[in-house]
Amino acid sequence: MPPAADDxxxxxxxxxxxxxxxxxxxxxxxxxxIENLWDELDRR
Structure with a gap:
């Protein structure tokens, strides 16, 4: 089974x-x- 993407x-x-x-x-x-990505983008 392929890996799952959790949020x-x-x-x-x-x-x-x-x-x-x-x-x-x-x-x-x-x-x-994805929440971590949005946080990182907000910092830039």
Missing amino acids: NAPAHTARSTRTWKEDNSISALPWPA
Whole structure:
């Protein structure tokens, strides 16, 4: 299964969700959530 793209929403970061993803070998993409990008762009 391809990696998932999470947006740090509470449903994506809940312990039960993280456990389920680990149990089902679902990984997250290695880059940070889009909110971090918007913050970085605001600083420039």
